[in-house]
Amino acid sequence: MICGFDYGTSNCALGVPQDTNVQLVPLEGKHTFLPSTLYALDRDLITEFVARQLTSTVTRQDYVASRRNALTRAQRARREEDISDSDQTLFFGRAAFEEYFEWPEEGYFVKSPKSFLGATGLRGEHINFFEDVVAAMMMNIKARSEKALGTEVTHTVIGRPVNFQGLDSEASNRQAIDILTSAGKRAGFKEIEFLYEPIAAGLDFETQLEKNMTVLVVDIGGGTTDCAMVRMGPNYLGKTDRQDDFLGHTGERVGGNDLDIRIAGKHLMPLFGMDSLLKNGLPMPTQLYWNAVTTNDVSAISLFNSMETKYQLEQLRVDAAQPKLLQRFLKLREEKQNFHLVRNAEEAKIALSEAQQHRLILDYIEEGLEQMVDREAMAQSIAPPLEKMLQLMNEAITQAGEKPDVIYITGGSAKSPVIRQAIQDNIGNVPVQDGDHFGSVAAGLTVWAKRLFQ
Template sequence: MICGFDYGTSNCALGVSQGSNVQLVTLEGNHTFLPSTVYALDRDLITESVGRNIQEQQAKKAFVESRRNALTRAQRARYEEDIDDNDQVLFFGREAFEEYFQWPEDGYFVKSPKSFLGGTGLRTEHINFFEDVVAAMMQNIKQRAEKQLGEEITHTVIGRPVNFQGIDAEASNRQALEILTAAGKRAGFKEIEFLYEPIAAGLDFEAKLIENKTVLVVDIGGGTTDCAMVRMGPEYVVKDDRSHDFLGHTGERVGGNDLDIRIAGKHLMPLFGMDSTLKNGLPMPTQMYWNAVTTNDVSAIATFNSMETRNQIEQLRLDASEPKLIERFLLMREEKQNYHIVRNAEEAKIALSEIIDHRVLMDYIEAGLETSITREALAKSIEPPLERMLQLMTSVIEQAGEQPDLIYMTGGSAKSPVIRDAIQQCIGNIPVLDGDHFGSVAAGLTVWSQRVFR
């Protein structure tokens, strides 16, 4: 069986063709998308799970040989924590969030691992671990889909951003695609192709057009914003060679996660002392606060979790004019609640797409701890990443050398009226249409899979 696989930064989705129709597979409850999260009782149990789920024997043998040290540590963790072979050790999607919220300091939680792919300066063991995280997630999603469909999935087209990272894009993209390919093979896909995510989103939209249009496709994903200018419609959809229809594309590592980080920093970190002062009247240093919420940056999180940062916070508690705020910050760090805070910011962003004032409750930190965020305040706090998104849109229009007839928006953050208003002000009075914010990329990848594997 053939599928389109949207391995997204924030969510994953998988589509298959049923006759001439594309169907998104139910992955969790009634949901056709699964949050890109995993919670493990121990980090090395992720690697162990991948090895156990590789079906092809030669591939399994090679994997076990390459991960011998991690697999030995996994066995030690099972012994020390008294984890039985039949115990559930990995949790995915919403279940992973639930486990993390309940036991943040006890297990190993990963959110949006796609954000880390293509990072510079990664050692071999880091790359191997990212391969294992991605493979574990792909194995899980493929197994869920096959259970629903009652059939093995062998071929897939996986979505990819235009650029995974901003620095040394060519090497970054090569490394990221190698990780995705290795993970996909270990998940059991026999053939893997890739397609730009904004083009995939456009293919899904094209099937609904009744006349030809030049469309600016804007895909604001969790980790990247990707734009494509595409000629599409009844005259183009029947063509096998679409290379001349794609007039330009841009992409950068700025997406919904960056908006969440800005919201968390500007609106939630002040509860932990970010905007307070020292006894000498100087402002509180802010870098440690940004490190706490920059959950899509391995080095930032490593720095925040370091002993050096802990010592810095302890010293600032003594020097602070409001030491209780710093004590709250220290407690949050010790209990590893920073991912929960960024989740609160994401929930606020989603809520403020519908309402103009949202109350954030943080009882998990301290009884009665809360704050309110207005849509207007949110708009101001996300200005820097939003400006970068708008630059990508204007750049692809310049590449194409013409204005679009309409703008097609997809991706979770594309629902925000703040973003839509900014686009209209920047690009002009061009119709803006919505796609399935969580399923259009998977649907387009499925359409393409039927072409490349037919």
């Protein structure tokens, strides 16, 4: 069976053809999307999980040879932690969040690994590890899908952003595609193709059009914002070569995660001493706080977790005018609750799509700790990344040399009325239409998979 696979930064979804339509496969209960999260009892058990799932003897032998050190460490972890072969060692999606929230200090938690795939300067062992993380997640999603469908899924089109990273984008894109391809092959896909995510979202929209139009497709994903100006409509349906129909496309590594980080930094980090003063009247250094919440940057998180940062925070606690706030920050770092904090910021962003105010309860940090966030204040805090998103939209329009007839927006963060209003204010009197914010990319990928493989 063929499928469209949206391996997203925030969520994953998989679609399959159903007569003339597309069916999104339930991946977790009735949910057709699965949060892009993984929790392992030990980091090296991720590699062990992949090795155990490989079905080809030759592939497994080659893989074991390339991961010998990690697999040896996995066996040691099993002995030291008394983990039996029958114990569940990896958790995915909402279950991964639950395990992390309950045991943040005990295991290894990763959220949005897609954000890291194009990172520059990765050594070979880092690339191997990201391949293993992605392969484990793909294996899990493929197995869930096949269980729900009752048949094997063999051919797939996987979505990709226009650019995985802003710097040295060609090399970053090649590295990320290589990781996704290797992981997909290990997961058991026999044929893998890729398609730009905004184009995929547009293909889903095109099936609904009754006349030909020029559409600005805006896909605000968790890790990237991608835009495409596309001629589409009844005259274009069924074409397999659409190169001449795409009038312009842009993409950059700025997405929903960046909005969450800004909300966490501006509204939650002050509870831990950001914007407070030292005893000498000078302001508290802020980079430590941004490192804590920049969960889509490997180097920032590594620095926050380093002993250097621990010693620096301990000294700042001595020098702080409000040492209690720094003590709270030290506790957050020690208990690895920074991912939880950014998750709270994401919850606020989602809640403020409907409400004007939202109260965040942070009692996992300290009893009675909470923070109120309102929509207007959130809009101010997310202004820098939102401005970058608007620049990408205008650049795509400039490339096309004409204004769009309609703007089609998709992606989880696109539900925010703050973002929708900013688009209308910036681009002008152009109708804005919402897609399925979580499923349109997977649906479009499935439409393309039908054209390629059937």
